[in-house]
Amino acid sequence: xxxxIAKRLLWMIPSLFAVSFLAFVLIQLPPGDYVTTYIATLAAxxxxxxxxxxxxxxxxxxxxxxMLVQYFKWIWGIVSRGDFGIxxxxxxxxxxxxxxxxxxxxxxxxxTLIATWAIALPIGVFSAVRKYSIGDYxxxxxxxxxxxxxxxxxxxxLMYIAAVEFGQDVGxxxxxxxxxxxxxxxxxxxxxxxxxxPVIILAVSSTASLIRVMRANMLDELPKPYVTTARxxxxxxxxxxxxxxxxxxxxxxISTIAWLLPNLISGSVVVAIVLNLPTAAPLLxxxxxxxxxxxxxxxVLLICALTLIGSLISDILLALVDPRIRLE
Amino acid sequence: MRDxxxxxxxxxxxxxxxxxxxxxxxxxxxxxxAGGEAPALAQLAKDGKLPPLAERLPKKPMVVTPLxxxxxxxxxxxxxxxxxSDHNGILRMVGNQSLVRWNLEFTQxxxxxxxxxxxxxxxxQFTFHLxxxxxxxxxxxxxxxxxxxxxxxxxKNSELYSSTPAQLSVAGKAVNVEKIDDFTVKFTFAAANxxxxxxxxxxxxxxxxxxxxxxxxxxxxxxNPNIAEDVTKAxxxxxxDLFRARCGDIEIPSRWGNPAKPTLDPxxxxxxxxxxxxxxxxTRNPYFWQVDTQxxxxxxxxxxxxxxxxxxxxxxxxxISGKIDIQERHISVLSNKPTLSQNMDKxxxxxxxxxxxxxQQCQIYFNMTHKDPALRKMFVDxxxxxxxxxxxxxxxxxxxxxxxxxxxxxxxxRPEHPWYHDKLARQFTExxxxxxxxxLDQAGYDKKDxxxxxxxxxxxxxxxxxxxxxxxxxxxxxxxxLVKAHWAQIGIDMxxxxxxxxxxxxxxxxNAHDAAVWPGPGGLDxxxxxxDFFAFHPQGSRYAIPWxxxxxxxxxxxxxxxxxxxxxxxxxDGARSTADLxxxxxxxxxxxxxxxDEFETVGLCLAxxxxxxxxxxxxxxxxxxxxxxxWPNPGPALPQQFSFTS
Numbered sequence: 001x002x003x004x005i006a007k008r009l010l011w012m013i014p015s016l017f018a019v020s021f022l023a024f025v026l027i028q029l030p031p032g033d034y035v036t037t038y039i040a041t042l043a044a045x046x047x048x049x050x051x052x053x054x055x056x057x058x059x060x061x062x063x064x065x066x067m068l069v070q071y072f073k074w075i076w077g078i079v080s081r082g083d084f085g086i087x088x089x090x091x092x093x094x095x096x097x098x099x100x101x102x103x104x105x106x107x108x109x110x111x112t113l114i115a116t117w118a119i120a121l122p123i124g125v126f127s128a129v130r131k132y133s134i135g136d137y138x139x140x141x142x143x144x145x146x147x148x149x150x151x152x153x154x155x156x157x158l159m160y161i162a163a164v165e166f167g168q169d170v171g172x173x174x175x176x177x178x179x180x181x182x183x184x185x186x187x188x189x190x191x192x193x194x195x196x197x198p199v200i201i202l203a204v205s206s207t208a209s210l211i212r213v214m215r216a217n218m219l220d221e222l223p224k225p226y227v228t229t230a231r232x233x234x235x236x237x238x239x240x241x242x243x244x245x246x247x248x249x250x251x252x253x254i255s256t257i258a259w260l261l262p263n264l265i266s267g268s269v270v271v272a273i274v275l276n277l278p279t280a281a282p283l284l285x286x287x288x289x290x291x292x293x294x295x296x297x298x299x300v301l302l303i304c305a306l307t308l309i310g311s312l313i314s315d316i317l318l319a320l321v322d323p324r325i326r327l328e
Numbered sequence: 329m330r331d332x333x334x335x336x337x338x339x340x341x342x343x344x345x346x347x348x349x350x351x352x353x354x355x356x357x358x359x360x361x362a363g364g365e366a367p368a369l370a371q372l373a374k375d376g377k378l379p380p381l382a383e384r385l386p387k388k389p390m391v392v393t394p395l396x397x398x399x400x401x402x403x404x405x406x407x408x409x410x411x412x413s414d415h416n417g418i419l420r421m422v423g424n425q426s427l428v429r430w431n432l433e434f435t436q437x438x439x440x441x442x443x444x445x446x447x448x449x450x451x452x453q454f455t456f457h458l459x460x461x462x463x464x465x466x467x468x469x470x471x472x473x474x475x476x477x478x479x480x481x482x483x484k485n486s487e488l489y490s491s492t493p494a495q496l497s498v499a500g501k502a503v504n505v506e507k508i509d510d511f512t513v514k515f516t517f518a519a520a521n522x523x524x525x526x527x528x529x530x531x532x533x534x535x536x537x538x539x540x541x542x543x544x545x546x547x548x549x550x551x552n553p554n555i556a557e558d559v560t561k562a563x564x565x566x567x568x569d570l571f572r573a574r575c576g577d578i579e580i581p582s583r584w585g586n587p588a589k590p591t592l593d594p595x596x597x598x599x600x601x602x603x604x605x606x607x608x609x610x611t612r613n614p615y616f617w618q619v620d621t622q623x624x625x626x627x628x629x630x631x632x633x634x635x636x637x638x639x640x641x642x643x644x645x646x647x648i649s650g651k652i653d654i655q656e657r658h659i660s661v662l663s664n665k666p667t668l669s670q671n672m673d674k675x676x677x678x679x680x681x682x683x684x685x686x687x688q689q690c691q692i693y694f695n696m697t698h699k700d701p702a703l704r705k706m707f708v709d710x711x712x713x714x715x716x717x718x719x720x721x722x723x724x725x726x727x728x729x730x731x732x733x734x735x736x737x738x739x740x741x742r743p744e745h746p747w748y749h750d751k752l753a754r755q756f757t758e759x760x761x762x763x764x765x766x767x768l769d770q771a772g773y774d775k776k777d778x779x780x781x782x783x784x785x786x787x788x789x790x791x792x793x794x795x796x797x798x799x800x801x802x803x804x805x806x807x808x809x810l811v812k813a814h815w816a817q818i819g820i821d822m823x824x825x826x827x828x829x830x831x832x833x834x835x836x837x838x839n840a841h842d843a844a845v846w847p848g849p850g851g852l853d854x855x856x857x858x859x860d861f862f863a864f865h866p867q868g869s870r871y872a873i874p875w876x877x878x879x880x881x882x883x884x885x886x887x888x889x890x891x892x893x894x895x896x897x898x899x900x901d902g903a904r905s906t907a908d909l910x911x912x913x914x915x916x917x918x919x920x921x922x923x924x925d926e927f928e929t930v931g932l933c934l935a936x937x938x939x940x941x942x943x944x945x946x947x948x949x950x951x952x953x954x955x956x957x958x959w960p961n962p963g964p965a966l967p968q969q970f971s972f973t974s
Contacts, residue, residue: 032830039867040833056490060568086565089413090603091573091582093563097603156641163649164674171642172606179606180599273638278606282638286412291830295603 005316012308016301017075023300024071027293033063034088034291061088074294078301085294087287094298097283102302104173105279108202108268109261111195115203116210117253123207124214125246128222139211147208152270155201159275162197171276173198198275202268213252221245247321254318258311262303363623366401366630369614378614379467381625386461389619390443392969395948398620399628399971405946406653408646409608411638415581415601416960417657418634419531422610423583424963425592427456427475427536430529432965434685434852434954437525441470441537441592441617451522451907452498454515455508463615464540464590472507477541479505479515481548482575488568493535495527500882505536520905522912523855530856530958534578540590547571584608592617594627594968601634608634618968627968647941650675654949654962654970656682656940661803662731665939678951680940685956687739688848688931689730690807691860692794693870695841696928697887702786703842707871710927715767717756717930719818720811726933729806737934738927739860740920742851747913752924757931764818773819782819792842793825797832804845807932836870844870851935853958854916855903860931861923862896863889871928896922945973 035057058064062073077083084094123143127136162168172179178190221227222245230240269281276282280299287296318325365373365381372378409417427442439445442456462470483489484502492502501518508514513536517524527533545551547570552558555567564570576583584601595610610632618626635652637643644659646652648671659668660682668679694707706712722736736757741747768774773782773790782790798805808824815822827835835841846868849857859865863875872893877886879897889897896919903915942949948969953961 030828030830031834036830036833036837040829060566083563086569087603089581090585091569091580092585092603101604159642159645163645163651167649171637174606176607274642276606276636276638276642278604282411283604290412 001316001319005312008312008315012305012312015308016305019304020075020297020301021071023304024074024293024297025067027288027291027296027300028067028070030291032291033058034061034293035063037290038088074297084298087292087295089287089290089292089295094295097295098280098298098302101278101280101283102299104277105281106261106306107191108173108195108198108277108279111199112202112206112268113260115199116206119203120207120210120214121253124211124249125218125241127211128215128218129241131219143208143211146204149204151201151205151268152274154204155198155271155274158197158201173277173279198268198271198277201271201275206263210253214249217249217252218245221248251318251322254314254321257314257317258307261306261310363619363625364401365625366612368630369612369625372614384463384467384615385619385625386459386463386617388443388459388461389617389625390440390459392618392620392626392966394620394969394971395950395965397947398622398624399948399969400974401624401628401630403629403972404631404633405629405967405970405972406633406635406651408643408652408655408658409601409634409636410640410643410658411636413581414636415584416531416579416957418584418601418608418610419579420657420960420963421632421634421967422593422595422963423531423534423591424960425537425594426528426534427458428525428529428533430959430964432950432953434956434959434964437529445525447525447907449907451520451524451905452517454524456513456515458511458513459617460511462592462617464542464592465596465613465615466543466590467615468540468542468590470537470540470592471510472513473510474539474541475513475536476505476507477545478536478539479503481550482539482544482571483535485548488571493532495524495532496535520907522905522907526856531960532578537592538578539575543588543590544571544575547574594618595632598631606636608636610634616968620969628971629967632967647671647677648675650677650943652941653943653946654680654941656680656938656953656955656961660938660940660955662733662936662938663803665731668939668941675941675943676945677941677943680942680949681952682938682940682955682961683852683952684742684935684937685852685954685959686847686849686935687742687851687860688737688933689734689935690801690804690845690932691739691848692811692843692845692930692932694792694843694930695839695871697839697872697874698842699839702784702788703792706784706790706792707843709771711767711771712773713927713930714756715764715771715818716815716820717927718758718760718767719764719820720814720930720932721759722757722933723759725807725810725814728810729803730933730936734933734936736932738931739848739923739929740850741854742934745852745854747854747916747920749917749920749924752920755924756927761814761818768818768820776819780819781816781821789821790819791821791823793823795825795827795832795835795841795844797829798826800829801845801847804847808845811932833867836867836873839873841870846870847935848929848931852954853956855912856958858900858919860929861919862893862900864900892922892926947971947973 035054038057039054062070074085077085082095084098086092087094087097090097123139127139130136159171173191173194174187175190178187181187227240227245230244268279269285272279272281273285284296284299287299363381369378373380378384407421426440428437429440430436431438441458441462443459444457446455447453458470458472464470479496483496484492496503498517498521499519504516506514547555547567549555549567559567559570562570564573572580573582574586575589576586581601584597587597587600591613594613594616596613597608598611599605599607599609601608612627612630616626620626635646637646640658644664644667647655647659648667672678694713696704696707698704698707726732726734737753738755738757740749740752768782772785775783777783777789784790794808796804796808805824805826812822812824832844836844848860850860854861857865859868863869863872863879866873866876866880869876872889874887875889875893878888899915899919903912906912906915938955942951948971949962950965953965955961
């Protein structure tokens with residue numbers, strides 16, 4: 001097992017390089033560069049930028065270099081000194097901008113994951129065991145509704161009700177007194193008093209599909225002979241469910257952990273923007289729009305790293321949970 | 329309304345003969361001997377943590393007459409920003425402290441940090457007399473040295489600014505600034521620069537008062553021999569990066585990212601505008617140099633809280649639920665008006681109306697310097713452009729897209745402007761498809777294909793694309809879709825090319841567009857942005873970017889324009905160096921006459937005013953303001969005298 005993990009970790013290094021290069025190329029693909037965007041912003045307010053200034057800006061940001069040179073300068077900074085470069089737009093080191101955002105994103109993603117599973121697993125098992133019961137139909141109908149409503153719309157409606165009908169503060173993850181306060185226990189409590197709204201909004205859409213997956217898997221497993229055998233041996237219905245078919249049925253859940261992180265980050269972009277959440281998504285979107293490539297590149301790189309870590313975790317978990325999976 | 333504002337006056341002032349220059353007379357005339365100050369500051373002064381008010385204010389502080397009445401101290405003013413690149417949202421509210429400023433009506437330049445000035449006869453030398461005893465927000469005196477430092481050491485430093493900003497150079501030479509005494513500076517230009525005062529009143533005129541010498545000099549190699557060490561310590565790429573990060577510039581986010589940088593603004597940064605910030609908080613400047621008519625130190629409002637919304641809809645929610653005190657930026661589009669009006673009671677606010685300074689809501693620029701000779705020939709043909717203008721049903725368009733709130737218009741100063749030019753503004757705005765068809769036949773586009781679209785003499789279909797940025801101006805896309813339908817009726821095929829903002833500019837820079845749209849400026853500020861009257865703006869005059877490059881580079885780049893353009897360029901250079909307003913107006917009329925004859929751009933309708941909101945308990949706010957970058961609303965309405973009623 002340890003050898004397996006070590007091998008996987010080693011493989012992550014070239015994967016990360018490949019991914020970071022691809023990300024860099026993709027960010028550079030749209031026409032123009034940060035200076036074009038900057039000039040566009042200035043020109044929108046009627047300022048004339050002369051060509052000298054533009055050329056000087058390009059030189060200052062190193063945009064005149066060929067892309068490969070820019071890439072290697074950037075990646076060498078990361079590898080040799082953990083320096084992710086300077087954000088063009090903010091004139092701040094990128095590393096100062098991303099860590100808190102990534103941390104909050106992870107908190108949101110994990111909370112959503114837990115909420116989704118907490119809702120989807122029991123309902124999935126229930127509707128498989130009580131197939132075609134009123135409860136099954138009720139939950140199924142309800143979750144399809146959740147799947148059908150776009151999450152940004154749900155966010156807007158909930159915000160409207162909260163703001164206009166109840167006069168609540170909406171948006172953000174903190175009360176104003178904690179927004180810029182250093183981390184403390186009180187701040188964490190404040191975070192959790194705000195995070196439930198985005199968590200529910202994000203969980204609603206992914207719950208429906210997970211319930212279907214769980215239900216289908218359980219239905220596959222339930223008629224199998226080992227279940228009948230276990231039941232014949234007098235195992236209680238609950239223990240029987242949890243001990244055998246559920247473990248097998250969990251397989252797809254665990255194997256998709258790797259995708260969940262990027263999915264939650266990209267899937268939550270619109271919701272995060274509507275709800276004004278200080279997570280990675282809005283900043284990444286802004287950076288992409290402004291062609292602030294070091295900032296955008298750092299985000300993409302980190303999200304990719306998280307995906308790789310996630311897939312490692314899901315492989316390890318799979319090996320632990322599913323007795324059919326072996327390394328050899 | 330106009331007279332009312334005028335009689336209230338922003339400061340006591342008198343007009344000096346001839347020039348647009350205005351000097352304040354005895355600005356300290358009505359100051360009470362002992363003025364008031366904010367309770368929190370009074371407490372600090374009492375505790376000895378701050379010098380007493382008399383030592384913080386100039387001997388003769390600038391007196392601001394509150395718009396309605398003398399206000400009371402206190403309160404936090406709440407306003408919204410967008411997530412990215414919205415630094416000018418702060419500038420407009422707070423950073424309006426130049427040597428001079430605009431009056432409320434956007435017609436005159438009035439004293440600000442300079443209490444008076446002299447201009448020589450040919451408008452090449454400007455001598456400014458500063459208010460004595462003004463202090464930076466850290467208590468350090470503001471003197472002529474700061475201005476000389478800002479221009480000579482910073483702006484003219486070729487490592488920091490590879491070329492001197494356009495405002496500060498004439499005939500390719502940078503201005504020369506010298507200190508006469510501690511409170512007098514002289515600006516000398518290489519040639520006449522009659523518009524300098526007006527330019528100085530715009531946001532881009534803030535350079536002279538932007539860089540405090542005692543603070544910013546530590547980031548210049550000239551003053552700091554250890555600069556290399558500091559650069560490494562700060563993790564910056566070079567000293568210029570460090571300078572920009574610490575001292576900012578007029579229009580970059582880092583101007584609002586350093587709470588340590590002293591300023592002359594009414595409020596100073598407390599929680600900075602940085603990447604990932606969710607709000608920006610500014611707190612009162614204890615050394616602010618303006619007082620009200622009773623001698624009370626301004627500003628009245630303790631703090632400004634800019635919340636950062638990523639999304640306009642959530643900003644709208646905040647507005648209608650009463651969580652914003654004054655806002656027009658981002659929410660000012662016409663389509664928001666019904667929502668804003670419906671929720672006036674719920675949100676406890678009143679409406680603010682914006683007088684557009686722009687001329688045209690949607691100007692269509694056919695690329696008359698197109699790389700494809702056939703298209704170029706078509707667009708250069710004046711009767712082709714005139715026919716297309718006649719083929720637009722402007723009444724329908726205004727009804728549908730602009731709720732009936734506009735009128736057909738081509739270009740030029742707005743009807744209320746003294747330089748209004750009827751022919752330039754109104755010609756070819758009637759809807760006459762028959763005449764348009766006849767003109768197109770005449771111009772050689774008389775054959776049609778099976779779908780009824782006209783063919784060019786070379787047999788190709790008459791077809792072109794019009795570039796538009798949907799995220800920036802969604803209404804222009806709607807307008808263009810209607811124009812497309814109108815043009816189809818006279819046999820012209822057009823494609824509405826919705827593209828992303830950077831691509832729009834790249835295509836313009838490469839001269840790769842067939843046609844493009846943009847709101848046309850120059851309605852109230854024809855001198856500051858004449859891009860629609862001749863090829864003036866290398867990014868904005870999209871009907872002939874190579875011509876404007878030729879103009880701005882003195883013939884070094886671009887493409888030589890036709891005679892009529894060159895005449896206008898010369899005339900405009902003349903207007904720019906003419907101090908006398910009447911003479912300047914006469915020159916501009918000549919330009920307008922030629923522009924009207926040439927008919928280079930096709931306009932749809934007069935720019936429509938926007939809207940904003942003011943909470944009912946926020947007073948001293950003019951309910952009608954110009955909406956312009958040159959008059960960076962609401963800044964010139966002096967937010968420091970806004971006040972909350974209890």
